[in-house]
Amino acid sequence: MxxxxxxxxxxxxxxxxxxxxxxxxxxxxxxxxxxxxxxxxTAEPIAAAVADAVARQAFGYPVPDESSGVPEAASAWLAERHGLAVDPDRIRLLPELMRGVVHAVRQLTRPGSAVVVPTPVYGRFFDAIAVAGRQARQAPMRVQNGRYRLDLDAIGHALADGAGSVLLCHPNNPTGTVTEPEELAGLAALADRHDARVISDEIHAPLRYDTEFTPFAAVSETAAERAITLFSATKAWNFPGLRCGLIAFTNPDDSAVWSALPRAAVGGVTPLGMEATIAAFRQGxxxxxxxxxxxxxxxxxxxxxxxxxxxxxxxxxxxxxxxxxxxxxxxxxxxxxxxxxxxxxxxxxxxxxxxxxxxxxxxxxxxxxxxxxxxxxxxxxxxx
Ligand SMILES: Cc1ncc(COP(=O)(O)O)c(C=O)c1O
Known part of the structure; x- marks a missing residue:
């Protein structure tokens, strides 16, 4: 073998x-x-990187994000695989994506505003919104020829009604639909009109078959300004237990807000998860x-x-x-x-x-x- x-x-x-x-x-x-x-x-390069970290007894607190090598590996991978340009210093680590949802909703959306969720969707989205202390407003997707499509009218109404963000699962868990660029552009226009944010969970994106994928943040300049992107190597390369999620900011103002968060909010990434993530993005x-x-x-x-x-x-x-x-x-x-x-x-x-x-x-x-x-x-x- x-x-x-x-x-x-x-x-x-x-x-x-x-x-x-x-x-x-x-x-x-x-x-x-x-x-x-x-x-x-497990992929051989990932198993080897983790085995090496175990041999070195890398069981202490992790080094800071910026000296971990993860943002560089993630940035290169996003550019090459998803056509999304994000500087390494705009990529931060999290133990898990849902922690990112909680704090993105709390810190980067209008205080107290509801979160619009196109459904069906990953059930933990509802937990994360509740932990953030906000209401979820479901906007069921429309099925067209077997594809689930965003109901932009329903999303627009919810935003006009005061919701401050949309939590998108792209590609969608559970339906496996990859939202198309025109829908994403429509969503960006709505977010812009209503001064709302779009939190896009793109954890499943590496696992696509022959469908093209455009990250929400890459669909237009407007989308980049509105977007907060969550991603990781943990789902596609099968190591969620190693705790290493990622958040990418294409709106420069967000990085400063995020940097002020205490470690109790977003700490918990493991050195093993960092090594596994670098191996996945570089050799996976x-x-x-x-x-x-x-x-x-x-x-x-x-x-x-x-x-x-x-x-x-x-x-x-x-x-x-x-x-x-x-x-x-x-x-x-x-x-x-x-x-x-x-x-x-x-x-x-x-x-x-x-x-x-x-x-x-x-x-x-x-x-x-x-x-x-x-x-x-x-x-x-x-x-x-
Ligand atoms: C859409 C989506 N987001 C996130 C996760 C896992 O995220 P976390 O990093 O919070 O464990 C999953 C796991 O199934 C998922 O399907």
Whole structure:
């Protein structure tokens, strides 16, 4: 095996041996497809960087962001992969993205203003907004030819009504939709008109298949001024436990506000996470390409197994989450039904906002035989 060949023999047992949340929540007969982590081995350069840090016993407090090397690696990667120019001194570290949402909402949006959230969306967005002490205003997306699109009218109304920001998930968890540049430009124009900010969580962006991706901040000068961008290597390269998120400021005024935040607010990044992040951005591309090949095969397997079953599924443009529409089966609690009747654990669609009622979210980044078993159990339990 070369450095860049993923071990496709990776198994659920090996994931269990990691003794992290994935595969630890239920009994052994349950196929747990809830936690958004991949059943894949860690990229060799990342494992090597972390092993080296462990050998050096790099267990102390982290060095300051600006001498960590992470902003430089992240800036080069954003420029090369996303076409987004952000100076390293405008990139800061965070232990996790949701901490960034909390403090961006608190510090960089109008005091007390509500936050507009296009839904369905990653459920922790609602927690973060609540922790920030603000109201979330859901703006359900519109479905057009299977694609979820921003409802700019609804967002505009909420902003006109006093909301001070929009929290965007781009690409979207759970639907896997990559929001198109015209929609992003429309959003930027609205934010400008209503003096609002757009916090764009772009953590899933490296995991896109063949869809073009434009960061919100890169769509126009107006967008850059309005944007606060959250990203990391942790999701795409599968090391969320190492705690290293990133925030990029394309509005120069924001960096000064952020710099004044105390360590109690945004501290908690680990030296191991920093090393892993540098390795991912500088040497992680071959692994990522192979991971995406693996995921693309599973993505197609979901489509094949669900064809003609009445379960709605549109293959995601990014990410490894399948957003399954079970509305036609009239189940009060689709995830609860699947868990009890089939032993497959999925995430309730309602966790993703009111627009998720009747749906479930399923992680397909698992060995194909496990995935096929789960899908057969699901389709077997639902009437044709
Ligand atoms: C859209 C999105 N943002 C953030 C995260 C994780 O963020 P954090 O760094 O806060 O753990 C996830 C994890 O699934 C996610 O899907």
């Amino acid at each position: 070369t450095d860049t060949t993923i071990d496709l023999g990776w198994s659920v047992e090996r994931s269990r041996d990691r003794r992290t949340k994935r595969w630890s929540q239920f009994d052994r007969d349950t196929i747990d497809l809830t936690v958004a982590e991949m059943d894949l081995p 591309q071959p692994w990522l390409r192979e991971a995406l090949d693996f995921l693309a095969t599973n993505r197609a397997l979901v489509g094949d197994r669900l064809a003609g079953t009445g379960i709605g599924y549109v293959a995601p443009e990014a990410g490894y989450l399948a957003w399954l529409d079970l509305r036609r089966f009239g189940l009060a609690d689709p995830a609860g039904f699947l868990r009890e009747q089939t032993g497959v654990a999925t995430t309730p669609g309602s966790d993703h906002g009111t627009a998720g009622e009747g749906f479930v979210r399923l992680n397909f980044a698992t060995p194909p035989d496990v995935l096929a078993d789960a899908l057969d159990r699901i389709t077997g339990a639902l009437p044709r």
